[in-house]
Amino acid sequence: MIRKSRPARTLVPIFIASLTLAACNQDPGALSVESTPPSSSISESATGATAGAIAVPNPVDATGISPCSFLSAGDAASLELPETGEPHEVWMSEACKWTDPDSGLNAIVYLDAEFSLADIYAQEDSFSIFEPRTIDGYPAVIANRVDSTTSCEVFLATTEEQIIVIDSTAARRDNLDACEWGAEIAGATLKNITE
Template sequence: MRTSTTLRGRELLAAAAILIVALSTACSGQAPSVAPSPALTTSADSPPEVERPLDATATADAPCERLLSPVELHQFGISAAGRTRTYGAVDECAWTSSSDDRLRIGVVTTRDLLADTYRSEHSPIFEPTTVEGYPAVRQRTSPSYNTCEVTLGLGGKQALETDWTGSAPVSPSVDPCARAEQAIALVIRKLPPQK
């Protein structure tokens, strides 16, 4: 009987010690240290590294002709020719659909626009994501606006930037970020690797 009582006392003592450690960790406000997941090792100020850099330089001098084909543009309801513009270090093309949706894709070949995006002041909605396995960021000013900008890193000081502005009111079935990502995915699938 005495062995049973001693064993039970030790079990209670061990349980009390575990409870004290758990409570002191919870009350200290510090989470137990856990090794970070490899997918989450980037800081808030730097994007993930691009493992297989792509080369967009061939599209920069004629973005309206080289980024998306007429068949690809048709997926967005766009049949009219795009308008080329150079804005800073961004060579871009902007298209408007028959229902007044707007798509813009810019090519950057001289700086790491994705890293700049991480370092700059973020939009109220700033969501790191991936498109076709490449690091990207979704940015929106408000969930009530049918507009989204997606910046995607290609590696080696190259990036793509796209935004979609829908004419329809925003709703659960209308995701402007998904439309922007759909367009940018069509572009990156055609880009060759960097040399």
């Protein structure tokens, strides 16, 4: 998470590159959250992100929701994560971390109420991977500073002023794209905060 009052720094807060855990086979049927490209109206709005906010249909204020409530036990299990996450901290912000030492999968999820999706678009040129998405009707961006899909971040706009960040790592999982997996975590998170 970036605080605007601080000097510029990377948006990617945590990469767990030192995981040396055993890999297991991915079950494609376990990940079923829909993730589709954004509509042209969102793309046009996002292109001019520095001039204004990106519209978010049916905004949901996630302030006050515990990040460990973002994924239900069933959702976490279907995503090959432990059913219960552990409280965590990212740049002094409350977060939740799910780590499976058997599969080498790691996900950290948190709310950034001081940074918007428009702010992410304003830094588009600094990313090697930058892919706008629409996840269940909400605008999002899949991004990474380096050209790698073993770790990734998904920025999901829940309102025009806040985003939920999913930092996903699939260490030693050649058959799993961390960016696509992160998008599915974002979809599951969105379901839980909008129901």
